[in-house]
Amino acid sequence: xxxxxxxxxxxxxxxxxxxxxxxxxxxxxxxxxxxxxxxxxxxxxxxxxxxxxxxxxxxxxxxxxxxxxxxxxxxxxxxxxxxxxxxxxxxxxxxxxxxxxxxxxxxxxxxxxxxxxxxxxxxxxxxxxxxxxxxxxxxxxxxxxxxxxxxxxxxxxxxxxxxxxxxxxxxxxxxxxxxxxxxxxxxxxxxxxxxxxxxxxxxxxxxxxxxxxxxxxxxxxxxxxxxxxxxxxxxxxxxxxxxxxxxxxxxxxxxxxxxxxxxxxxxxxxxxxxxxxxxxxxxxxxxxxxxxxxxxxxxxxxxxxxxx
Amino acid sequence: xxxxxxxxxxxxxxxxxxxxxxxxxxxxxxxxxxxxxxxxxxxxxxxxxxxxxxxxxxxxxxxxxxxxxxxxxxxxxxxxxxxxxxxxxxxxxxxxxxxxxxxxxxxxxxxxxxxxxxxxxxxxxxxxxxxxxxxxxxxxxxxxxxxxxxxxxxxxxxxxxxxxxxxxxxxxxxxxxxxxxxxxxxxxxxxxxxxxxxxxxxxxxxxxxxxxxxxxxxxxxxxxxxxxxxxxxxxxxxxxxxxxxx
Amino acid sequence: xxxxxxxxxxxxxxxxxxxxxxxxxxxxxxxxxxxxxxxxxxxxxxxxxxxxxxxxxxxxxxxxxxxxxxxxxxxxxxxxxxxxxxxxxxxxxxxxxxxxxxxxxxxxxxxxxxxxxxxxxxxxxxxx
Numbered sequence: 001x002x003x004x005x006x007x008x009x010x011x012x013x014x015x016x017x018x019x020x021x022x023x024x025x026x027x028x029x030x031x032x033x034x035x036x037x038x039x040x041x042x043x044x045x046x047x048x049x050x051x052x053x054x055x056x057x058x059x060x061x062x063x064x065x066x067x068x069x070x071x072x073x074x075x076x077x078x079x080x081x082x083x084x085x086x087x088x089x090x091x092x093x094x095x096x097x098x099x100x101x102x103x104x105x106x107x108x109x110x111x112x113x114x115x116x117x118x119x120x121x122x123x124x125x126x127x128x129x130x131x132x133x134x135x136x137x138x139x140x141x142x143x144x145x146x147x148x149x150x151x152x153x154x155x156x157x158x159x160x161x162x163x164x165x166x167x168x169x170x171x172x173x174x175x176x177x178x179x180x181x182x183x184x185x186x187x188x189x190x191x192x193x194x195x196x197x198x199x200x201x202x203x204x205x206x207x208x209x210x211x212x213x214x215x216x217x218x219x220x221x222x223x224x225x226x227x228x229x230x231x232x233x234x235x236x237x238x239x240x241x242x243x244x245x246x247x248x249x250x251x252x253x254x255x256x257x258x259x260x261x262x263x264x265x266x267x268x269x270x271x272x273x274x275x276x277x278x279x280x281x282x283x284x285x286x287x288x289x290x291x292x293x294x295x296x297x298x299x300x301x302x303x304x305x306x307x308x
Numbered sequence: 309x310x311x312x313x314x315x316x317x318x319x320x321x322x323x324x325x326x327x328x329x330x331x332x333x334x335x336x337x338x339x340x341x342x343x344x345x346x347x348x349x350x351x352x353x354x355x356x357x358x359x360x361x362x363x364x365x366x367x368x369x370x371x372x373x374x375x376x377x378x379x380x381x382x383x384x385x386x387x388x389x390x391x392x393x394x395x396x397x398x399x400x401x402x403x404x405x406x407x408x409x410x411x412x413x414x415x416x417x418x419x420x421x422x423x424x425x426x427x428x429x430x431x432x433x434x435x436x437x438x439x440x441x442x443x444x445x446x447x448x449x450x451x452x453x454x455x456x457x458x459x460x461x462x463x464x465x466x467x468x469x470x471x472x473x474x475x476x477x478x479x480x481x482x483x484x485x486x487x488x489x490x491x492x493x494x495x496x497x498x499x500x501x502x503x504x505x506x507x508x509x510x511x512x513x514x515x516x517x518x519x520x521x522x523x524x525x526x527x528x529x530x531x532x533x534x535x536x537x538x539x540x541x542x543x544x545x546x547x548x549x550x551x552x553x554x
Numbered sequence: 555x556x557x558x559x560x561x562x563x564x565x566x567x568x569x570x571x572x573x574x575x576x577x578x579x580x581x582x583x584x585x586x587x588x589x590x591x592x593x594x595x596x597x598x599x600x601x602x603x604x605x606x607x608x609x610x611x612x613x614x615x616x617x618x619x620x621x622x623x624x625x626x627x628x629x630x631x632x633x634x635x636x637x638x639x640x641x642x643x644x645x646x647x648x649x650x651x652x653x654x655x656x657x658x659x660x661x662x663x664x665x666x667x668x669x670x671x672x673x674x675x676x677x678x679x680x681x682x
Contacts, residue, residue, distance in 0.1 A: 037598055059549035081316060081395040089552040091393030107322040108394040174596050182589035182599050200597040220561045
């Protein structure tokens with residue numbers, strides 16, 4: 001099957017999703033590159049799960065077009081077997097054993113690997129005879145991961161699945177994900193509001209904020225756009241004037257400001273000459289600043305933000 | 309052992325097997341219990357009155373109508389979400405659910421008919437009567453096929469109605485689910501009690517037609533209602549969004 | 555690991571260059587695969603691949619089809635030559651600038667350099 005060797009891409013064109021009066025997605029246009037590990041980031045209620053639901057044909061958009069591997073996934077017999085969307089809430093048969101659940105899913109997933117499923121059950125210490133209804137939150141999440149990875153779907157979307165896991169299980173999950181991704185390349189979308197740990201796993205990043213796309217680019221590029229400028233207050237203020245200031249902290253006479261934008265070599269030199277220290281900004285911080293309601297709600301006035 | 313298969317089995321067949329296995333297990337419990345109750349009731353009748361002159365088995369008609377009805381609701385609420393999440397279309401779920409529910413209805417009708425006939429044979433051997441007091445067309449003198457047809461109509465309708473009630477509750481919530489019950493369950497109730505018109509000799513076609521004619525009429529009417537119920541279920545299920553588990 | 559200002563792939567490339575320079579990776583020695591790199595350091599395989607591509611361009615690594623990545627013959631010598639070339643600009647000039655700023659006599663700096671170079675062992679690891 002050629003589909004499992006490359007992974008499937010996703011395109012959204014002007015997609016809007018309303019639930020009654022609530023607009024969950026607002027005219028979203030977006031591409032997920034095939035074969036990437038893409039981070040779908042956003043605060044709670046930003047529309048991540050809704051977006052994934054549309055891509056996985058769990059629901060139909062109010063308006064706009066969703067394409068998975070070039071086709072509308074809704075009730076599409078070719079596409080849906082290759083799209084695996086795992087939600088933290090779980091979509092399993094609660095009163096049947098894990099083994100029964102695996103049998104059910106494996107019969108529906110063309111590329112399902114029993115071997116990988118077995119390895120992952122061992123890894124997460126899941127007993128195949130147990131029922132999902134009897135599992136702890138962490139173990140339930142882990143079983144979702146087992147289904148998600150063992151299905152080897154050309155498009156796999158994991159929604160917040162790592163949040164319920166304890167630290168050792170999370171690292172085991174990252175390792176298993178990378179190892180299987182390297183051996184069986186496919187498109188993986190990791191959706192979360194906590195990105196610190198998964199930051200390095202991502203090739204591309206999509207940031208949603210209140211139903212709109214705030215950022216969609218490669219992770220390396222986004223990281224390079226975040227810059228912290230530290231130094232004497234007046235020097236920092238002079239340097240960041242006119243720039244996209246995301247946040248600012250003052251400690252006595254020293255100010256640390258987070259700026260978005262790439263500096264030229266000349267600007268870097270000018271900053272160093274002015275006694276300013278330039279540093280990286282973790283993606284998680286950048287994300288928090290970008291989706292700060294106070295920043296995006298108002299006129300995002302740079303000077304006002306710098307005074308805070 | 310190969311770890312990947314290039315093709316998956318037909319999703320409809322896969323789901324029919326899965327749902328069929330679940331229903332079969334529950335049917336086993338249901339009929340085991342039914343047989344015990346039927347035998348006990350016969351024994352009690354014999355012990356208290358010296359003989360049991362009515363068919364006890366046919367009283368299972370109500371239970372074997374409403375039990376699979378409730379299973380129909382369960383199939384929709386438990387399986388539709390998991391089915392779609394496992395990478396299958398609603399279309400194949402609808403097909404599979406219709407197949408297993410109609411098969412279950414015919415199976416229940418066949419088992420029930422068989423129980424009535426066996427009980428009748430036992431009663432005959434003991435010199436007892438087997439009067440049918442249920443509100444239905446086929447009486448104790450009716451041939452087996454008439455009994456089967458008569459029992460099958462409400463059973464098929466109830467099985468399909470269960471699916472419809474399940475999907476209406478899932479899509480419309482408790483308010484709409486309850487409000488539309490007369491429409492979704494009405495046909496089953498009608499199929500169960502329409503024979504009463506003939507028994508009460510209400511003037512009209514039901515009373516004037518021959519036994520065979522009225523049975524054909526009941527089956528035909530049941531078939532029309534069954535198709536309508538199945539179509540409504542199909543239409544609603546094929547557009548159903550799959551919300552997260554609450 | 556990999557938390558500096560530079561993109562991760564540049565840091566990986568730097569790491570491998572250092573290993574070649576120090577001799578930890580000898581000529582014709584096989585380098586970890588992108589997959590191994592990705593899983594060992596929990597990074598996206600594409601990031602590791604980007605670093606490798608850069609090193610192949612520079613002639614530090616070369617690819618044997620179907621086998622993996624290897625250290626190119628003469629890679630260490632080339633890197634040494636590059637490092638020597640930038641040594642004065644990167645290491646000595648800042649010392650001279652700092653000395654002037656602090657009012658330290660250049661002869662004192664030279665004396666210190668001589669003494670340091672004559673010391674029996676240089677704790678190389680501590681400098682990093």
